[in-house]
Amino acid sequence: MATDTKTTGDAAPAAKGTTLLEARGVTMRFGGLTAVNNVDLTVSSGEIVGLIGPNGAGKTTFFNCLTGLYIPTEGQVTYKGTVLPPKPFKVTAAGIARTFQNIRLFSNMTVLENVLVGRHTRTKEGLWSAILRGPGFHRAEAVSREKAMELLDFVGLADKAEHLSRNLPYGEQRKLEIARALASEPGLLLLDEPTAGMNPQETRATEELVFAIRDRGIAVLVIEHDMRFIFNLCDRVSVLVQGQKLVEGTSQVVQSDERVIAAYLGTPFEGEPGEAEAAEVEAAEAGAKEEGK
Amino acid sequence: MSTQTTSPAERTALLPVIPPNVARATATAGGVLTAASAFLAWTWTSAFPGDLTISGYPGGLQVLTLVAGVLTALFGLASYGVRGTRWLAPAGANGPVLLLALGALGTTWYTLLAISAELGGLANWEPGAWFAAIASVLAVVGALGLPFDEKAAASLGAPAPGATPLQQAWHTVRLALAPRPLRAAKRVPAYQEILIIVGILGLGLLVFTYGIGTAYGELFVGFLILAAFGVAAASKAGLLARASEITSRYRGVTMAGAFVAAALFPFTQTDDQYATVGVNILIFATVALGLNIVVGLAGLLDLGYVAFLGVGAYAAALVSGATASSIGVHFPFWAAVLTGAVASMVFGVAIGAPTLRLRGDYLAIVTLGFGEIFRIAVNNMDGKSGPDVTNGSNGIPNIPDVNIFGLDLGATHDIGGFTLGRFANYYLLMLLITAIVVLVFSRSGDSRIGRAWVAIREDETAALAMGINGFKVKLIAFALGASLAGLAGTVQAHVQYTVVPDPYQFAGPVPPNSAFLLAAVVLGGMGTISGPLLGAALLYLIPYKLQFMQDYQLLLFGVALVVLMRLRPEGMIASRRQKLEFHEDDEELLGPDPVAATGTEDSVGLSKAGA
Ligand SMILES: Nc1ncnc2c1ncn2[C@@H]1O[C@H](COP(=O)(O)OP(=O)(O)O)[C@@H](O)[C@H]1O
């Protein structure tokens, strides 16, 4: 178990293109409401895939279905060829880690402790080991601390390791959530609106961070409303509208798809392309983000 | 001069009419005079306990007045910056002088009022009493005139613009007491630091021994008043911060030293009377610390925890060769201890396994029910209404004393000139169990499993998504807590000779019961080691010493709980985490940091929405 990073880290880029995550016909109903309707999605190793769609489209619900927080009404999710068990902690152990749209840090733990909690599945020291404190315990703690500090360094929070996580500014809390997720040594990272509430500089920095994560051999599936962010970043973008997948393709394909524009703006524009349209899109995005809060 | 017209920010002292020099002199002299008054006769008859009729040396409550007066005078000198006293107040002496003067006023006036109430009127005051009354008021008046410390005031800031008059007044009081930001302490050689630790522990033992040994209720009340103001003064003076700086540098030494100091307690006693109190406090405190794993670390509300103590006690009683035992075996002590701990653990798993899968309040309800079921079941397993296992309401009497390696703990032993009676022996045995529980608490808390507990407490959904098997981890906490209580129960059974079902109830006048255990944890400080120990000691001693208020005990207890939760929600001892958690609105009152404020609001608001 402890060598998982090594294997995913080295093997993934070599095997670029192998399917990691495969969701087939995922449907989630809450009573009469079908939040996710028959969605297929694959993520291959080395990829950054975007998932966009207006508010309430079912993106977060889809994430919850992937990570075992919800058990999909229909459909199947496999990771590296095996069906994922419907328990969040088993999904994490299998190699999928996530962040939350509404930051969910352990707010009264320190930054370092948050990341150490992320390493839970990759360590196995139990109660007896903690009480008896043999050499194995100290070694495992030291390794965990070292890896956690390395991750904090990676996201740029190393100097805040001893701060309480609730005292971090918003942007840094998002980074910490990413570090905590990375601590479980995932093969696939799910990011739910990682730049929500960030200013433009922070958003650019997050973009760099996501590329750096991909370069570590970790595939990324990201939900985002910031279109520039998504189209810069993603190899492939999938559009979800009212629980259904509308389009999937490269940034260019999705960007120019009229149905996508319609979904975001309500009515298609006619005869008034160019600057004005771009401004409208921006405004709509901003509105959508406000609603999301 | 009225509070409304003068804004608190412009005020320089609580009583600015007195020039600072005069105020300082008055406070210091008031302290000296208060101390001196303790040597006078305060009343004419020795009918008031402690015999306060003798001029020449202090008796009973006068000792407390003496101590308070001396401390006030010493801190008064420190506020002058007199060489040799400056170390007393690294964070400024003015606030501590006020607190100590108030402490002196409190103990002195409490004594004087008790004299007039018990003996019938002010006529029972000798001139010495009047002298003491005036001297202690003088010290307080002087202390009120001491100027606010500028650096301290700067670190506290101004009140928020929209503060109500009440909030402004409160801010002014805080201003008067605010400690100056501490500068880094000068490092002294390691052996000196260890000597300081020894000194702190010695002082702790002295105060604790004095408190336990207070012979009558009045003395105990006076002691509590002085202790409360003394601790507050030490905290505002920066002494507590300095002390915790040093002790955290030598954690192992401090822990070992604390146990040595606690082990010295029976050697300070001449008879077994207070060793009984000591061993009962230890049992209570140890169980509270076990509960702190469940409640404080893992965040599981257990309202029937005392039942696990009962399971341990009954299991030990049944296998220790008591004549009424339905089993009729006589295990050696270590085996009885294991039996008790394992039996409790089995019950813990049996209760926890079905309920810990649920979230929220279900666990509280189920454990509350289990606690009652245990007591009622034990009451009924008497061979008449049920199988004959526990001997019903008569309990299991005549549990033989523990015999360890041929050492009979029931007998009196002489060690190096000290005589240790039966309860002193059990005190030392129980201290060993306490040490084990402290060790288990601190080690498990600071480990992978302990972090998982706290993560579950903080946000269960996020913890699950981080790969923590919530059910398993919670069950471990629950079972560990149960077996630690069982461990304490095995000793309790032997100490008491007899186990009966009734004490193992949800709430009652005598601790430990589930409500008091929970209160010891919450009042003392959740998630800390010393908090529940201190909380348990106080919650045991207060009803024990103040038998006269037995009828109102639960009422007063409730009031105290409400007041403390309002003023200090993190408990008497704050864990590193909670200190930052609870006192955020204080900062907000003083103009919030915009970034931090929006950050918290967002995350709070959003986390309610759920993932
Ligand atoms: N636990 C739930 N119970 C009922 N309805 C839910 C639940 N979770 C989400 N929904 C509904 O599912 C729809 C999709 O929500 P969500 O996945 O959060 O959208 P998005 O993340 O795309 O903005 C919304 O209409 C929402 O109200």
Ligand SMILES: [Mg+2]
């Ligand atoms: Mg969402």
